[in-house]
Amino acid sequence: MAQLTSRSPMRRPRLGRGLVLLVAALYFLIPMGASIWFSISDNNGIGFQAYTGLLGAEGFTDSLWLTLKLALATVVLLLLLLVPAMIAARLGSPRLRTILEVLCTLPLVVPPVALTAGMIGVLRWGPDYLMDTPFFQTFVFVQQPEFPIVLVLAYVLMALPLAYRALDAGLRSVDVRTLVEAARNCGASWPRSVFTVILPNLRGALLNASFLTLALVLGEFTAASILGYQPFPVWIYAVGNSQGQMSVAVSVLSLLITWVLLLLLAAAGRERRHKPAHS
């Protein structure tokens, strides 16, 4: 019966399915292939100058270093803000959870360009109204070019929905309340039950959230360029205007980095998934 119903209609779609996947693969692979070829081909054959030249290019290390610092600060701040709040919301009233969900969805309503516009609006208040107050120093401090804290704030806000979703998925698979109560009944203190019981159970979700945030910061261009800082993506843009081949090389590299990040993520998740089966 099951065979009868499944055999005849299954045969025809298989061909169509192959065709669909083939066309899709072509559309998605050709730009990658062409980019790689574009970045390594030169007038007399193949060369890797675009890649080797990167390291020596002016501003490369500075901008990369700035981006890495920003990424680290963003991930740390995001997790410090979000993780305690989300664990508390699981333990506390359901109302708090709803509030948190709405709050973490809100940034989706403000596109990055608009958020940046708003931030610039706020930053203008500094010189306009607060010149003589101590707040003015805060405004200067927040905008210092060596480490623009204002960008960290923007990035944390942009990453909030992504990270919330990742952590929420992790928290769903863990019965936080039962775990905490069990730990508390065994005499563990609050910090101890959070750090040694809950956080290890959330390892996958924490990694997931961190990687997504990292990928976001590594590629973010809008806020940084409009606010006038030069982290890595903005530097690529500047280079792209003068040296096309090098900018494509960087694009290929950034795609590779994203792949590696996500594969690491998948590996981390898989490791965790397989463990209970083996033990």
Place this chain on the structure above:
Amino acid sequence: MTTAPTPVPTPAATDEFSGGPGVSGTASPAPARSHAKRRAPRGGSWMATLPLFAFFVIAFGLPAVAIVIGAFTVSSDAETGAGSFTTANLTDSVSGAYWTALLSSLKLSALTALIGTLVGLPIAQAVVTSRFRMLREAVLTASGVLANFGGLPLAFAFVATLGNAGELTKLFHLTDHGWTLYSFSGLSVAYLYFLIPLMVLTITPALDGLRLQWREAAQNNRATGLQYWRFVALPILLPSLLGGFVLLFGSAFAAYATAAAMVGATVPLISRQIADALSGNVLVGQGNLALALSLDMIIVAVVVMAIYLPLQRRSARWLS
């Protein structure tokens, strides 16, 4: 579930109900909750959320207030009446070149979202019905990467492929056939590169929720494949499809970097107009125009979310 701009196949999310190691062991001796025990975390729960709320007020609240105030007041660089209430900024932001840009943004987003939905569905269906688990995992991981592959790298990759000196352009002499990447259609092709994977990611759970029994029931009633799709599958999928369309629309609408790096000013887009206005590229006295344009953009995004969230809830109810 909540929403996300670019859902990624989260390994942590797939084993949702496995409970994680050690849960079942510790769960059984859970005692009846005493009142004292419950009160302790509840008082602390507000404390633990306080930093997040404070951050939100500063990083989200202040800019939002700045946008609203700025959009409705006369710019500080105006000759007269700086700081007084006006609706001129908003009126200006929906007239002339800015109105063209807004329309062009809406058109681009709607078109690419529609194509992305129509193309993403068959790909997702092909992946879901495939017998090869590897293929499924590979496509979903790749979609996760590509859906996040917006911005500059995407623009440069397409310039290298289909730009004036791009590899495909040179290979097939596309310029002679009137092709140019730096146009509305060129931008659409590039946008689809991250919109289609986004659709695949969004629609795959819904397709997974279509039960085999429904198809068999339809076939037992002598429905053809077409009839099955027309009367059974599509009505069930409709909320998910619409939700996916709206999500794609929102992503395309908010995108800035790709367009900025690829087409420059040849295709007017509202996100670019905001950036231009912020860089002081406006007439004297129109400094607050950028904020009014931002408000326009936010209004569109609010409408998008207002459509998306109920749809998503509805499809989640059907396909759970």
